[in-house]
Amino acid sequence: MVDFRFDIKPLFPQPIIKVASNLLPHTFRGDRRQCLDATSKMSEIIDRLGHLSAVSQGLSKPVTTAQRLRMSENQTIYLLADTEAGHNGAVTGLLKVGTKDLYLFDEKGQTRKMEQSPSILDFYVHESRQRAGLGKHLYETMLSEEQWLPIKCSVDRPSEKLLAFLGKHYGLKRTIPQANNFVLYEGFFEDAASQNGSRNGHAESPQRTKNGLHITNSPNTQLFGATYLGDEANKRNNRRGSGSQQQLQQQQLHQITQISPNGRYGAKRPTCSMAESRHGAGGTGNIARKSEVSLTPSQARQHADNPLKSPLDALSRVNHRQDPFQRRSGLQDVDESFLAMNTFMRPSRLRNSGLDGNLAVPSNPVPATPTGAAVAPMRSTSGQEAPAQPQQQQQQLPQVNMAAVQQQQPPPAVAQQQQQQPIIHAGSGNSNKGGGGGNAESSSGNDIAEIAEQLQHLQAIEIEAYELVPEPEQEQEPEPEEVVTPASPPRRSHTPTPPTVRSPEVAESIIGDNRKPPAFQLSKQHTGMKNRSFGVGMAVMPTSKMEFNQQEREDFGVVKINRPLGNEATTPGHDNTDAMSTVSSTGGLTDQGYNDLKFYHNKLW
Numbered sequence: 001m002v003d004f005r006f007d008i009k010p011l012f013p014q015p016i017i018k019v020a021s022n023l024l025p026h027t028f029r030g031d032r033r034q035c036l037d038a039t040s041k042m043s044e045i046i047d048r049l050g051h052l053s054a055v056s057q058g059l060s061k062p063v064t065t066a067q068r069l070r071m072s073e074n075q076t077i078y079l080l081a082d083t084e085a086g087h088n089g090a091v092t093g094l095l096k097v098g099t100k101d102l103y104l105f106d107e108k109g110q111t112r113k114m115e116q117s118p119s120i121l122d123f124y125v126h127e128s129r130q131r132a133g134l135g136k137h138l139y140e141t142m143l144s145e146e147q148w149l150p151i152k153c154s155v156d157r158p159s160e161k162l163l164a165f166l167g168k169h170y171g172l173k174r175t176i177p178q179a180n181n182f183v184l185y186e187g188f189f190e191d192a193a194s195q196n197g198s199r200n201g202h203a204e205s206p207q208r209t210k211n212g213l214h215i216t217n218s219p220n221t222q223l224f225g226a227t228y229l230g231d232e233a234n235k236r237n238n239r240r241g242s243g244s245q246q247q248l249q250q251q252q253l254h255q256i257t258q259i260s261p262n263g264r265y266g267a268k269r270p271t272c273s274m275a276e277s278r279h280g281a282g283g284t285g286n287i288a289r290k291s292e293v294s295l296t297p298s299q300a301r302q303h304a305d306n307p308l309k310s311p312l313d314a315l316s317r318v319n320h321r322q323d324p325f326q327r328r329s330g331l332q333d334v335d336e337s338f339l340a341m342n343t344f345m346r347p348s349r350l351r352n353s354g355l356d357g358n359l360a361v362p363s364n365p366v367p368a369t370p371t372g373a374a375v376a377p378m379r380s381t382s383g384q385e386a387p388a389q390p391q392q393q394q395q396q397l398p399q400v401n402m403a404a405v406q407q408q409q410p411p412p413a414v415a416q417q418q419q420q421q422p423i424i425h426a427g428s429g430n431s432n433k434g435g436g437g438g439n440a441e442s443s444s445g446n447d448i449a450e451i452a453e454q455l456q457h458l459q460a461i462e463i464e465a466y467e468l469v470p471e472p473e474q475e476q477e478p479e480p481e482e483v484v485t486p487a488s489p490p491r492r493s494h495t496p497t498p499p500t501v502r503s504p505e506v507a508e509s510i511i512g513d514n515r516k517p518p519a520f521q522l523s524k525q526h527t528g529m530k531n532r533s534f535g536v537g538m539a540v541m542p543t544s545k546m547e548f549n550q551q552e553r554e555d556f557g558v559v560k561i562n563r564p565l566g567n568e569a570t571t572p573g574h575d576n577t578d579a580m581s582t583v584s585s586t587g588g589l590t591d592q593g594y595n596d597l598k599f600y601h602n603k604l605w
């Protein structure tokens with residue numbers, strides 16, 4: 001018996017209840033809260049019984065789960081409970097049924113299309129209660145509720161026990177061989193017009209569908225045999241009254257092969273990216289190979305004596321796989337091949353996947369940064385193509401002459417750039433969100449970080465962090481800072497020099513070139529150079545008081561710091577003159593001997 005941590009009796013006002021996709025007993029009455037509670041408990045019951053059933057049948061995964069039931073439209077689960085058992089009662093049996101549209105072989109080996117055919121999908125009685133008539137009780141209740149006849153029910157890969165059960169209780173012994181997992185019994189097709197076996201009261205004419213196709217002659221039909229045909233596809237076919245025979249054949253073939261083996265093995269597997277790429281890159285070979293496999297009705301008939309094996313074993317000889325699920329995988333390979341061809345290679349998907357060449361895959365080789373990092377295809381954040389990468393500037397970067405850097409007096413604009421760079425790197429390298437983002441009036445930290453990263457990329461800065469060297473004798477002199485290059489000595493400053501980050505290459509490129517780089521937006525998506533200034537960020541430790549002042553968008557790479565709006569820099573280092581920094585009360589030195597700096601800047605923009 002299967003007992004639960006909760007009392008099942010409220011869910012089972014009667015021994016057998018019916019559960020549909022709403023996961024509620026058909027007898028349920030209650031408010032929203034009770035509904036949620038009942039759904040939760042019913043899900044647990046179904047999952048538990050489904051798991052036990054799978055274990056009992058030796059299946060690797062349950063055929064029945066609450067999730068599957070929720071997603072289904074035409075399936076019903078019957079649950080049998082013993083409310084007297086234990087304290088909370090116990091659930092003792094499960095029977096899942098549903099209707100299927102099937103192409104089936106009749107006794108003559110001809111294909112018939114059966115719509116809404118009753119199917120037994122899962123059946124389980126707890127081991128402790130088997131062979132006590134509970135199974136029959138459950139089955140009979142189901143037949144009564146659904147108004148089905150036992151002989152009209154197809155059974156999805158029945159176990160030996162179920163075959164014995166059906167033989168004993170309903171005299172069902174002689175099966176009609178099928179190429180799929182379903183087992184039918186002789187009499188299934190008899191008097192079909194007046195039975196539930198056909199929704200429309202009559203079965204399809206053998207060999208021909210409504211489209212007049214001899215689908216049994218198709219290699220795929222021979223491979224799959226009777227195969228599930230979706231309602232929607234059928235309606236589509238019926239709507240098309242005209243059209244060439246060839247089109248119809250292609251359509252039918254496509255329709256059949258797109259649909260997986262049905263029943264408990266028919267669940268669509270999630271799209272496999274490997275399969276996608278494999279088939280997309282020429283998976284037709286796989287299709288051709290699989291298509292060579294054929295299982296004719298006569299072949300299937302050879303296995304009629306043992307319906308458990310008949311369809312699958314024939315296929316297993318081809319696939320050389322023993323496990324039913326693996327065999328199913330073999331079948332689905334074919335299915336996926338067609339899916340890959342017909343679905344995943346559609347132009348729209350190709351566009352999305354960038355395989356059709358319409359995506360922003362540059363025709364030119366991807367430019368590489370001086371450090372060797374490839375730059376991603378450029379696309380602005382707005383989704384538009386970004387302007388071409390300034391390769392010219394990048395190509396100039398290696399032409400660095402450090403001697404010239406040290407000797408040459410930078411023009412004011414260049415000095416501004418050089419002086420402001422360290423702050424920018426600091427901001428970007430150490431969570432600039434905490435700086436600019438902390439002030440609601442300032443621009444977002446993201447913008448700053450992005451600008452900083454753009455600068456890093458365009459100017460190909462090899463970031464280096466420099467220790468702060470206190471210069472006590474100069475602290476009282478409010479003189480402008482100068483750009484510090486790796487080869488430069490510490491600058492004169494009214495405060496200890498903040499960590500100045502500048503690679504020789506960048507300094508050279510700015511001073512030597514002194515031209516305005518193009519003003520366009522680049523993000524870290526394009527540069528791929530996130531956190532290049534890691535070392536700087538660690539050294540500067542920007543606080544929420546750190547801001548950036550950029551009055552307007554100037555030349556790309558020129559970011560003015562702490563300059564009041566409207567003020568233009570008049571002398572090199574003017575901006576830094578305005579910068580305020582304080583030294584901590586501990587004399588300006590941290591435990592590590594570095595200056596503890598706090599920057600106070602004006603609002604940005």
Ligand SMILES: CC(=O)SCCNC(=O)CCNC(=O)[C@H](O)C(C)(C)COP(=O)(O)OP(=O)(O)OC[C@H]1O[C@@H](n2cnc3c(N)ncnc32)[C@H](O)[C@@H]1OP(=O)(O)O
Pocket residue numbers: 053056057120121122123124125126129130131132133134135136137155156157158159160161162164165166168
């Ligand atoms: C589509 C599918 O769901 S296939 C999977 C079917 N489910 C399983 O195989 C799970 C394990 N088996 C069970 O849960 C049960 O045995 C069921 C559901 C098949 C039958 O439920 P029960 O309560 O045992 O059925 P019930 O008592 O009404 O009928 C008993 C008859 O079932 C058959 N049967 C039940 N158990 C066995 C068994 N272990 N071995 C052989 N036949 C069995 C016999 O014909 C038996 O009659 P018998 O005792 O005179 O030989």
